[in-house]
Amino acid sequence: xxxxxxxxxxxxxxxxxxxxxxxxxxxxxxxxxxxxxxxxxxxxxxxxxxxxxxxxxxxxxxxxxxxxxxxxxxxxxxxxxxxxxxxxxxxxxxxxxxxxxxxxxxxxxxxxxxxxxxxxxxxxxxxxxxxxxxxxxxxxxxxxxxxxxxxxxxxxxxxxxxxxxxxxxxxxxxxxxxxxxxxxxxxxxxxxxxxxxxxxxxxxxxxxxxxxxxxxxxxxxxxxxxxxxxxxxxxxxxxxxxxxxxxxxxxxxxxxxxxxxxxxxxxxxxxxxxxxxxxxxxxxxxxxxxxxxxxxxxxxxxxxxxxxxxxxxxxxxxxxxxxxxxxxxxxxxxxxxxxxxxxxxxxxxxxxxxxxxxx
Amino acid sequence: xxxxxxxxxxxxxxxxxxxxxxxxxxxxxxxxxxxxxxxxxxxxxxxxxxxxxxxxxxxxxxxxxxxxxxxxxxxxxxxxxxxxxxxxxxxxxxxxxxxxxxxxxxxxxxxxxxxxxxxxxxxxxxxxxxxxxxxxxxxxxxxxxxxxxxxxxxxxxxxxxxxxxxxxxxxxxxxxxxxxxxxxxxxxxxxxxxxxxxxxxxxxxxxxxxxxxxxxxxxxxxxxxxxxxxxxxxxxxxxxxxxxxxxxxxxxxxxxxxxxxxxxxxxxxxxxxxxxxxxxxxxxxxxxxxxxxxxxxxxxxxxxxxxxxxxxxxxxxxxxxxxxxxxxxxxxxxxxxxxxxxxxxxxxxxxxxxxxxxx
Numbered sequence: 001x002x003x004x005x006x007x008x009x010x011x012x013x014x015x016x017x018x019x020x021x022x023x024x025x026x027x028x029x030x031x032x033x034x035x036x037x038x039x040x041x042x043x044x045x046x047x048x049x050x051x052x053x054x055x056x057x058x059x060x061x062x063x064x065x066x067x068x069x070x071x072x073x074x075x076x077x078x079x080x081x082x083x084x085x086x087x088x089x090x091x092x093x094x095x096x097x098x099x100x101x102x103x104x105x106x107x108x109x110x111x112x113x114x115x116x117x118x119x120x121x122x123x124x125x126x127x128x129x130x131x132x133x134x135x136x137x138x139x140x141x142x143x144x145x146x147x148x149x150x151x152x153x154x155x156x157x158x159x160x161x162x163x164x165x166x167x168x169x170x171x172x173x174x175x176x177x178x179x180x181x182x183x184x185x186x187x188x189x190x191x192x193x194x195x196x197x198x199x200x201x202x203x204x205x206x207x208x209x210x211x212x213x214x215x216x217x218x219x220x221x222x223x224x225x226x227x228x229x230x231x232x233x234x235x236x237x238x239x240x241x242x243x244x245x246x247x248x249x250x251x252x253x254x255x256x257x258x259x260x261x262x263x264x265x266x267x268x269x270x271x272x273x274x275x276x277x278x279x280x281x282x283x284x285x286x287x288x289x290x291x292x293x294x295x296x297x298x299x300x301x302x303x304x305x306x307x308x309x310x311x312x313x314x315x316x317x318x319x320x321x322x323x324x325x326x327x328x329x330x331x332x333x334x335x336x337x338x339x340x341x342x343x344x345x346x347x348x349x350x351x352x353x354x355x356x357x358x359x
Numbered sequence: 360x361x362x363x364x365x366x367x368x369x370x371x372x373x374x375x376x377x378x379x380x381x382x383x384x385x386x387x388x389x390x391x392x393x394x395x396x397x398x399x400x401x402x403x404x405x406x407x408x409x410x411x412x413x414x415x416x417x418x419x420x421x422x423x424x425x426x427x428x429x430x431x432x433x434x435x436x437x438x439x440x441x442x443x444x445x446x447x448x449x450x451x452x453x454x455x456x457x458x459x460x461x462x463x464x465x466x467x468x469x470x471x472x473x474x475x476x477x478x479x480x481x482x483x484x485x486x487x488x489x490x491x492x493x494x495x496x497x498x499x500x501x502x503x504x505x506x507x508x509x510x511x512x513x514x515x516x517x518x519x520x521x522x523x524x525x526x527x528x529x530x531x532x533x534x535x536x537x538x539x540x541x542x543x544x545x546x547x548x549x550x551x552x553x554x555x556x557x558x559x560x561x562x563x564x565x566x567x568x569x570x571x572x573x574x575x576x577x578x579x580x581x582x583x584x585x586x587x588x589x590x591x592x593x594x595x596x597x598x599x600x601x602x603x604x605x606x607x608x609x610x611x612x613x614x615x616x617x618x619x620x621x622x623x624x625x626x627x628x629x630x631x632x633x634x635x636x637x638x639x640x641x642x643x644x645x646x647x648x649x650x651x652x653x654x655x656x657x658x659x660x661x662x663x664x665x666x667x668x669x670x671x672x673x674x675x676x677x678x679x680x681x682x683x684x685x686x687x688x689x690x691x692x693x694x695x696x697x698x699x700x701x702x703x704x705x706x707x708x709x710x711x712x713x714x715x716x717x718x
Contacts, residue, residue, distance in 0.1 A: 002383040010384045010594065021598065022377035024361040025369045025551050027676070058419050058553050060594040063576045070574070097572035186594060192384050194417050194553050194596030213456035213572075215429070217422045235369065235419040235545060237553030237596060239380065317386070 003315040006346055008135045008164060008292040008333040010186040010193050017191060020246035021239040028235050036241055037230035043248045047166070047256070048181055048199055050173035055223040057196040058237040061163045061184035064198040066092050067218025068129070068159045068180055071208040073098045075126040078119060078156075080111045082141070083134030084323040085161070093129075101125060107134075107325065108282040108294075110141040117149045120156060126207075127157045133165035135187075136322040138294025138331055139283040140165065147176040157207050163187055166197075167251060168263045168291035168335050179204040185240060188263070188291055189247055190336030195240040198223065250337075263290050266334035266343045273347045274332075277354065282329055291335040297321075297328050301357045306350075314349040362674040365705055367494045367523060367651040367692040369545040369552050376550060379605035380598040387594050395600055396589035402607045406525070406615070407540055407558055409532035414582040416555040417596040420522045420543035423557040425451050426577025427518045427539055428486070430567040432457045436486040437478060437515075439470045441500070442493030443682040444520070452488075460484060466493075466684065467641040467653075469500040476508045479515060485566075486516050492524035494546075495681040497653025497690060498642040499524065506535040516566050522546055525556075526610060527622045527650035527694050538563040544599060547622070547650055548606055549695030554599040557582065609696075622649050625693035625702045632706045633691075636713065641688055650694040656680075656687050660716045665709075673708040 005012050026032040037056065044054040057064050069077055069092065076099035079090035084107075093100035103119050105111060111130055120128065128150070133140045143160070150158045159180040162171050166181075168188040173181050179201040186193035200208070200220055208220040216222060222233040251259060267290045271281065279295040281288050288294075297303060303320035304327075311317050319331040334343055364371050385391040396415065403413040416423050428436055428451065435458035438449035443466075452459035462478050464470060470489055479487065487509070492499045502519065509517045518539040521530050525540075527547040532540050538560040545552035559567070559579055567579040575581060581592040610618060626649045630640065638654040640647050647653075656662060662679035663686075670676050678690040693702055 005384065005386060007386050010386065010597065013384050018381035021380055025364065025372050025545075027364060027366050027369065027678075028552070058417075059422065059576065060417050060596075062593040063418065063422075066574050066576045092575040095572070095578065096574045184594070186384075192596070192598040193387070193594040194599065213454070215425050215455045216451040217418065217425045218576075219454065234421040235543070235552040237419075237551070237599075238369065239551040239598070240553065240596075319386075 003311055003317055005317060006333050007317060007319040008187070008331050011190055011333055011336045013190055013192055014337055017243045017246055020242045023242040025238055028232065028238065033238070034230040036245060040241060040245050040248060041227070041230070043252065044197060047251070048171060048173045049175065050199055052173065052199050052201050053224065053227050054197055054199040055227055056232055056236060056241060057198055057218065058194070058232070058234060059196050060193055061161065061182060061196045062092070063218055064182045064196045065089060065161060066096060067198070067220070068182060069093045069096050069098055069127070070218065071211055071214045071220045072127045072157045072159065072180070072204060074211055075099065076101060076124050077127040077129060078103055078125040080116065080128065080130045081105065082109055082111055082137070082139060083107050083131065084136035086131035086134055089129050089131070108137045108139055110139055110283070110287040111146060113142070113145040113149045116146065117152065120149070120153045125156055127159065129159045129161070131161040132171070133162065133289050133291060135164040135292065136325065137282055138289040138292050139287050140289045141287070143171070143176055147178065151177050157204050164289070164291050164335070167259065169260055170256070173199060185244065188335040189244065191240055191243045191247055194237050195244065262339065263335060265340055266338050267291070267293060269340055269343050270332050270334055270347065277358070292331050292333045294329050294331045297330060300359050301354070303327060303330055306353060306357055309353050310349060313353065316346055316349060362670055362676055364676060365692050366676060366678040367546070367690050370549055370692055370695045372549055372551055373696055375609070376602045376605055379601045382601040384597055387591065387597065392597070393589040395604060399600060399604050399607060400586070400589070402611065403556060406610070407530060407532045408534065409558055411532065411558050411560050412583065412586050413556055413558040414586055415591055415595060415600060416557055416577065416582070417553070417591070417593060418555050419552055420520065420541060420555045421451070422577055423541040423555045424448060424520060425455060426557070426579070427488070427541060428452045428455050428457055429577065430570055430573045430579045431486045431516045431518065431539070431563060433570055434458065434485040435460060435483050436488060437462055437484040439475065439487065439489045440464065441468055441470055441496070441498060442466050442490065443495035445490035445493055448488050448490070467496045467498055469498055469642070469646040470505060472501070472504040472508045475505065476511065479508070479512045484515055486518065488518045488520070490520040491530070492521065492648050492650060494523040494651065495684065496641055497648040497651050498646050499648045500646070502530070502535055506537065510536050516563050523648070523650050523694070526618065528619055529615070532558060544603065547694040548603065550599055550602045550606060553596050554603065621698065622694060624699055625697050626650070626652060628699055628702050629691050629693055629706065636717070651690055651692045653688050653690045656689060659718050660713070662686060662689055665712060665716055668712050669708060672712065675705055675708060
């Protein structure tokens with residue numbers, strides 16, 4: 001019953017990665033583990049174009065997303081919401097007992113830099129959260145424009161979730177001046193889920209030092225103290241760090257520019273194919289994600305039936321819409337190890353199924 | 360450079376388990392994932408002899424240990440400390456901004472039920488934490504006697520960490536009346552680290568509903584809401600759940616009683632061997648852990664040298680003491696898949712090394 005995932009995460013994992021995960025476990029307080037961290041961490045920094053450290057968190061991305069709110073908020077956090085995950089961050093902030101404001105955009109719209117500037121100018125906030133690539137709607141906000149706004153508010157610590165854009169498109173953390181990047185492993189890195197990443201600026205660490213109730217498991221300063229020794233605060237998910245080490249070899253062998261170009265090419269192939277059937281992208285085209293596409297179900301296709309058929313006949317699956325968009329949109333991932341050839345294989349299979357479902 | 364771990368966690372992982380981890384990833388909102396949870400969860404309940412649910416947490420055990428403090432404490436938490444991990448729980452409680460009291464015992468001593476009763480009788484606490492098996496000192500407290508005390512304080516929610524005792528000795532949660540059991544996967548379950556477990560009573564869930572600031576990632580009620588659908592709140596560490604599924608097959612095939620007896624037999628073999636060299640157990644013998652042994656370095660052996668030698672010549676490692684006991688104690692794990700034969704193999708190798716180091 002094995003089948004290939006074209007859902008926007010978790011995604012298909014290579015045999016090479018699975019093999020890396022079977023590397024024998026070492027003690028997490030051993031020199032061997034320190035060497036493993038020393039192998040991955042500098043390369044994660046390069047991938048974020050940053051001098052800041054990158055911590056390894058044994059959790060899914062929500063762990064470090066919640067952790068950022070707990071570690072950074074003294075006054076209030078502004079959560080920018082334009083989809084299921086960014087909206088939920090507002091809910092999570094309140095559940096942490098933090099003062100929180102919500103800057104809401106229609107699902108499928110990007111974060112609007114002007115609206116952001118206006119809200120930050122109220123001076124109510126000391127933290128802001130933004131999801132770069134809203135996986136639920138396939139919408140990628142313009143970090144370049146957003147960062148111009150953020151730079152006008154040096155007392156606000158910015159947290160950007162790049163869960164489904166990291167390594168699919170360039171994210172130049174230092175140039176953008178983002179304080180904290182949080183991301184995960186099961187999207188473009190094509191590693192099984194369970195490992196998250198957190199890269200804080202010096203300013204973010206200084207802020208954390210002033211915040212009470214940070215706890216231990218996601219404490220930025222505890223991560224920092226351990227990272228200095230190439231260690232982690234708690235027992236880490238070692239097998240996935242082996243997988244990461246192997247995947248970084250691939251990424252550096254391919255080269256960043258080629259990798260980013262491959263994602264764009266994959267992405268365009270899917271768009272053109274869908275346009276051919278008369279489907280429209282949910283977001284405005286220039287804000288369409290490069291790691292997945294989210295299309296409106298403008299042809300009123302019975303999505304669960306198409307997906308079931310594809311799975312049964314071709315052992316592949318895509319996604320039939322998330323949350324309140326379920327049934328009204330569908331999403332096809334093109335991230336990770338996919339190539340124009342593998343994308344065309346999926347689309348060719350769909351060509352054999354889809355026409356029968358068109359109204 | 361592969362070698363076998365006899366440190367008290369993480370421990371050696373079988374080829375069968377690594378193979379299970381390479382099962383192709385499925386979407387975590389799919390029926391296939393729900394089926395996987397439905398396969399493991401009832402068996403975890405059986406292993407805890409409980410009718411309460413058992414949640415899967417994508418974290419190491421510290422995550423759910425901290426989560427328990429955040430979810431359950433309105434008034435104050437009493438942390439019983441008798442070693443590195445239980446002592447640290449007190450520190451973590453304070454870092455969560457909770458009122459916390461510390462009932463401290465000498466390292467190597469068990470939690471004393473009388474002292475516990477006296478402290479709880481002050482009526483200052485609504486939560487108490489106990490580490491069943493202090494991995495740092497190889498000391499196993501008497502849950503039977505402790506539970507008699509806990510039953511006298513029905514308003515106090517009890518949290519017991521069984522990280523290094525779960526599936527090595529029976530832990531009859533319902534009979535003991537423990538409210539919350541927290542545990543992990545990288546000790547006796549012999550799974551690579553990164554998956555933790557949390558089993559709360561109805562009373563614990565009711566308490567959680569009254570506590571502010573629980574957050575999201577370790578929120579008991581969020582776990583419960585998702586567990587009802589055989590799901591998890593956040594993207595789970597699917598590969599380790601596959602490993603768990605495979606390991607549970609082994610445990611149920613062997614039978615609980617045989618498994619527990621095997622751990623006792625392994626444990627006794629190591630004790631007798633060490634006594635033969637004149638080493639003494641750190642704790643009083645009846646409180647010695649059944650999953651590992653912690654010996655005083657009464658022969659003043661150069662532990663780092665012995666461990667390095669064993670690693671180099673025989674590709675095996677044990678542990679040279681934790682925290683403030685480093686160098687003064689050593690620990691040998693006998694948990695997981697080990698048998699009398701594999702324990703004797705380790706000890707036979709040590710017999711070829713140790714005599715040269717005795718003073």
